[in-house]
Amino acid sequence: MAVYTDVSDAELSAFVDRYDIGRLQSAKGIAEGVENSNFLLQTDRAFFILTLYEKRVNEADLPFFIGLMEHLSARGITCPQPVHDREGNTLQRLAGRPAAMVTFLSGMSVNRPGVGHCAELGKALAQFHAAGADFELRRANALSLDGWRPLIEQSRERADSVSPGLASRIADDFARLEQAWPHDLPSGVIHADLFPNNVFFLGDRLSGLIDFYFACNDALAYDLAICLNAWCFETDGSFNITKGRAMIGAYEAVRPLTPAEVEALPVLARGAGLRFLLTRLVDWLNVPPGALVKPLDPLEYDRKLGFHRHAATAADYGRA
Numbered sequence: 001m002a003v004y005t006d007v008s009d010a011e012l013s014a015f016v017d018r019y020d021i022g023r024l025q026s027a028k029g030i031a032e033g034v035e036n037s038n039f040l041l042q043t044d045r046a047f048f049i050l051t052l053y054e055k056r057v058n059e060a061d062l063p064f065f066i067g068l069m070e071h072l073s074a075r076g077i078t079c080p081q082p083v084h085d086r087e088g089n090t091l092q093r094l095a096g097r098p099a100a101m102v103t104f105l106s107g108m109s110v111n112r113p114g115v116g117h118c119a120e121l122g123k124a125l126a127q128f129h130a131a132g133a134d135f136e137l138r139r140a141n142a143l144s145l146d147g148w149r150p151l152i153e154q155s156r157e158r159a160d161s162v163s164p165g166l167a168s169r170i171a172d173d174f175a176r177l178e179q180a181w182p183h184d185l186p187s188g189v190i191h192a193d194l195f196p197n198n199v200f201f202l203g204d205r206l207s208g209l210i211d212f213y214f215a216c217n218d219a220l221a222y223d224l225a226i227c228l229n230a231w232c233f234e235t236d237g238s239f240n241i242t243k244g245r246a247m248i249g250a251y252e253a254v255r256p257l258t259p260a261e262v263e264a265l266p267v268l269a270r271g272a273g274l275r276f277l278l279t280r281l282v283d284w285l286n287v288p289p290g291a292l293v294k295p296l297d298p299l300e301y302d303r304k305l306g307f308h309r310h311a312a313t314a315a316d317y318g319r320a
């Protein structure tokens with residue numbers, strides 16, 4: 001359960017009173033998520049999500065995230081809308097943390113995405129990229145190539161306690177990626193964490209996207225590579241090419257990839273795999289004492305990297 005910061009009932013009630021959203025009736029810490037502390041609030045009018053931003057979120061980036069949700073909503077992307085308090089503010093402080101309230105989105109995330117879910121995701125990702133094209137704020141990707149080095153250093157000494165040989169596999173991946181990473185691909189606002197838990201469905205139809213707190217400016221195809229990692233592998237570690245084909249095909253029906261993006265796809269997918277291996281590994285080795293959080297398995301991404309290391313072309317991911 002991701003609740004790093006405790007908030008008393010009295011603090012929550014006083015917080016809700018800053019808004020014109022009714023009186024607080026109940027508040028629960030949310031079981032899912034690993035990055036921030038989230039609470040489901042029910043007032044006598046509606047449900048809301050309250051987020052207290054934790055360690056990985058830089059307070060200076062919050063206007064980017066909040067502004068992006070407002071920008072996307074205005075362009076027809078279903079995502080949480082930041083709620084304004086009586087004075088018009090969206091950004092707050094609560095229990096010593098930066099905080100914001102957003103609207104509650106209905107729908108359910110899928111634990112085991114099927115081919116149809118992957119196609120829905122591909123289409124929504126391309127629509128998201130199109131909607132973000134005229135967003136004026138910018139945010140560099142703190143978790144791209146340059147951001148991996150400190151994570152490697154933080155985890156190097158203890159990596160082999162998680163799996164023998166892991167430190168050297170990570171070093172080899174990083175060396176290869178440093179040499180092959182593309183720098184001139186079409187770029188724009190990317191979600192950068194569009195995992196199944198951040199996508200809601202109503203029936204078979206994708207109904208909304210959440211969790212924009214890794215969003216940044218980077219290569220658009222890198223976002224697709226993240227989604228191939230997060231959606232198209234089976235639990236035994238094998239890549240499901242039918243899912244990859246469905247996702248890439250639906251993405252390209254909205255935004256065709258350039259030849260350079262197609263060529264870069266295996267490197268981008270390997271980089272995305274390493275990025276999630278590293279953040280998971282660092283979290284695994286550093287669970288804050290007393291925090292209600294279950295760290296995610298880093299070795300899931302070590303297994304996925306086993307596929308990426310041998311993938312030669314985009315065809316291995318299902319690109320026709």
Ligand SMILES: Nc1ncnc2c1ncn2[C@@H]1O[C@H](COP(=O)(O)OP(=O)(O)O)[C@@H](O)[C@H]1O
Pocket residue numbers: 002030032033034035036037038049080102103104105106197198210211213
């Ligand atoms: N706007 C929202 N509407 C409905 N549920 C939400 C919303 N935002 C978050 N949640 C719920 O809270 C969980 C954790 O949110 P998330 O943003 O993924 O947290 P974290 O960034 O800490 O990982 C989600 O899996 C979802 O169940």
Ligand SMILES: N[C@@H](CCOP(=O)(O)O)C(=O)O
Pocket residue numbers: 032033034035193195197198211276279280296
């Ligand atoms: N998607 C990341 C973890 C980030 O958690 P989220 O709840 O913010 O999506 C991973 O799987 O490592």
